[in-house]
Amino acid sequence: xxxxxxxxxxVTVISYLLFVSYYPSFGGDVSxxxxxxxSSSRNYKNGAFVNQKEVPEDLGxxxxxxxxxxxxxxxVPNGVPSGPIGVQRIDSAQVVDYKGETRLxxxxxxxxxxxxxxxxxxxxxxxxxxxxxxxxxxGKRFNKELPIAVEKLPNIDAVIISHDHYDHLxxxxxxxxxxxxxxxxxxxxxxxxxxxxxxxxxxIVELDWWQHSTHGDLEFxxxxxQHFSGRKLGNGQSTLWSSWVIxxxxxxxxxxxxxxxxxxxxxxxxxxxxxxxxxxxCGQYNESWPDIHMFPEETIQAGKDVGAKAVMPIHWGAFKxxxxxxxxxxxxxxxQAKALQIPVVTPKxxxxxxxxxxxxxxxxxxKN
Numbered sequence: 001x002x003x004x005x006x007x008x009x010x011v012t013v014i015s016y017l018l019f020v021s022y023y024p025s026f027g028g029d030v031s032x033x034x035x036x037x038x039s040s041s042r043n044y045k046n047g048a049f050v051n052q053k054e055v056p057e058d059l060g061x062x063x064x065x066x067x068x069x070x071x072x073x074x075x076v077p078n079g080v081p082s083g084p085i086g087v088q089r090i091d092s093a094q095v096v097d098y099k100g101e102t103r104l105x106x107x108x109x110x111x112x113x114x115x116x117x118x119x120x121x122x123x124x125x126x127x128x129x130x131x132x133x134x135x136x137x138x139g140k141r142f143n144k145e146l147p148i149a150v151e152k153l154p155n156i157d158a159v160i161i162s163h164d165h166y167d168h169l170x171x172x173x174x175x176x177x178x179x180x181x182x183x184x185x186x187x188x189x190x191x192x193x194x195x196x197x198x199x200x201x202x203x204i205v206e207l208d209w210w211q212h213s214t215h216g217d218l219e220f221x222x223x224x225x226q227h228f229s230g231r232k233l234g235n236g237q238s239t240l241w242s243s244w245v246i247x248x249x250x251x252x253x254x255x256x257x258x259x260x261x262x263x264x265x266x267x268x269x270x271x272x273x274x275x276x277x278x279x280x281x282c283g284q285y286n287e288s289w290p291d292i293h294m295f296p297e298e299t300i301q302a303g304k305d306v307g308a309k310a311v312m313p314i315h316w317g318a319f320k321x322x323x324x325x326x327x328x329x330x331x332x333x334x335x336q337a338k339a340l341q342i343p344v345v346t347p348k349x350x351x352x353x354x355x356x357x358x359x360x361x362x363x364x365x366x367k368n
Contacts, residue, residue: 025133025171027164027193027231030238038188041208041240048237049188051226052264055291067288071323078325084144085317085366088350092152095120102251102355104277106347107146108318110168110257112279116355117217117248119157123255123279124168125177131167131319133231138166139320147350156181158215162257163241164190164229167319171197185213185220187240193231209242221245223268225259227292245272251355254278254306258315260291261298265305273307277345277358280308283316283329293322296332300340310359311337312345317366327366 030038038044090105098115105113107127114121127150132138150173159181162168169190174197184194184204191204205213207222214220225243230236245268246253254268254275269275282299294302296313303311316329330346337344347353347361354361 023133024197025166025231027169027171028196029235030189030192034189034192038240041188043188043209043240049229049240050237051228052224052262053226055226055260056228056289057291070288074323076320076323076325078327079323080139080320080326081142085142085349087143087145087147088348089145090147090350090352092148092154095148095152096154100354102248104279104353104355105147106312106314106349106351106353108141108143108349109316110162110279110281110314111318112255113148113153114246114253116246116251119216119218120154121218121246122153122156122159122177122181123244124162124257125159125173126167126170127173127176128170131165131170131321133166133171141318142326143318143349150176153177153180158182158218158220159184160220160244160246160255161186161190162225162244162255163187163227164193164231164239165258166231167321168258169193174199183215185215185222185244187222187242189239190229192239207242208240217248219245219247221247221272223272224264225257226262226264227258227260243268245275247272251276253355254280254308256280256302256314258293259302261294261302265302269306275306275308276355277310277312277353278303278306278308279312279314281315282313282333283324284319284321285324285329286322296329297336299329299333300336300342300344303342304340308342310343310345312347312353312358317349330366 043049102116110124111126112123129141130138178199188206188208191206209224212221223243225241227241229239229241243257244255252275280299280303282296285293285295313330313333343359345358345361348365
């Protein structure tokens with residue numbers, strides 16, 4: 001019996017190492033030379049990127065196993081929709097030829113198409129079916145189809161990525177997009193994955209927190225978040241995570257990425273607010289990881305902290321990655337928004353959101 005367990009363990013380890021080494025969706029690794037380069041960042045200590053406060057806590061193997069067991073074996077009432085959720089389809093010609101005022105199209109979870117000042121911008125374009133390195137390792141997307149097929153998207157001026165987790169940075173999506181994208185904007189080190197997938201370094205712009213880059217009439221500012229990173233065992237915190245400010249001479253948008261609640265929101269608001277719209281993480285929370293994902297009440301408070309004229313709850317409506325019902329995030333966010341008197345934006349997936357009329361994009365579509 002002991003020999004059999006040893007053999008099984010060895011086979012498991014070897015299989016994992018082979019899988020990680022040869023399956024491309026795991027992405028790249030940060031070299032020693034790059035580690036030396038990133039060591040000049042205030043957010044890089046002892047070979048890893050860090051938050052402003054010491055989170056997330058290193059849970060250890062057994063605590064991690066306990067949480068994983070709870071996640072996979074706990075039955076959650078209404079954890080997923082009873083059937084595929086509907087989306088609003090958008091005609092490819094209406095996207096390619098669009099010349100109007102700033103608008104966004106939500107693809108569910110944290111993925112957006114932003115059309116601003118004549119530019120086509122994608123934010124965290126996770127268009128895949130499963131947020132995992134392999135389809136058999138995760139639950140499927142709630143909606144069977146996207147508002148528009150990736151292949152029918154126009155040429156993209158910029159892709160903005162918040163961090164390297166699978167529900168935000170998807171290998172298959174990047175492969176479909178990479179030949180039609182001019183530039184990719186990422187936090188420090190996330191570019192190693194893009195380069196591993198065949199994207200030239202000249203098209204990758206990596207930024208540290210508080211650094212900015214201009215793209216025509218637009219400015220992209222990499223701002224803090226409170227989260228973590230990693231795509232496989234052993235490379236946690238090897239790349240930076242962030243939120244983003246996107247602004248023109250007349251409009252300003254905040255995208256939270258993934259983040260626990262913290263003082264960085266007020267700091268961002270003081271430096272760059274107010275914002276016409278804040279797309280704020282609201283979903284996949286649990287008392288076991290309160291420092292890296294916000295509860296809905298914190299989502300709305302964070303929107304107030306950054307000085308948002310309206311808040312759109314995101315990071316929900318596409319995947320089951322926690323133990324709450326699939327509608328709990330938006331329902332609780334709506335209640336808190338009324339209490340704090342902040343307009344909330346809840347468009348159906350695929351419904352265009354006109355930035356200056358965003359508060360009109362409010363419906364209870366999930367109830368149907």
